[in-house]
Amino acid sequence: MAPQDELLGLQRQTGATVIFITNDLDEALYLGDRMWLISGAPGTITYERSLDLPRRRHQITTREQPEFLKVRHVLGEALENSTTQEVG
Numbered sequence: 001m002a003p004q005d006e007l008l009g010l011q012r013q014t015g016a017t018v019i020f021i022t023n024d025l026d027e028a029l030y031l032g033d034r035m036w037l038i039s040g041a042p043g044t045i046t047y048e049r050s051l052d053l054p055r056r057r058h059q060i061t062t063r064e065q066p067e068f069l070k071v072r073h074v075l076g077e078a079l080e081n082s083t084t085q086e087v088g
Contacts, residue, residue, distance in 0.1 A: 005059070053067055
């Protein structure tokens with residue numbers, strides 16, 4: 001079992017709220033129900049979005065769902081724009 005699936009299983013069993021910080025966009029989308037993009041120094045929330053995917057996640061089929069792909073594209077663009085603004 002993948003570590004991501006173990007974390008989801010633990011959360012499901014305990015009902016705990018999990019705040020997971022990652023720089024991996026696909027991982028964030030796979031694990032999360034809500035995404036925040038933090039940019040700059042000091043860190044500022046520059047983007048927020050809820051994710052409407054079924055709670056039982058599957059490593060392949062979840063990542064192929066239209067909602068996953070749509071939000072991945074939007075967050076990828078937001079991340080790219082925030083990086084460009086910081087550098088430029």
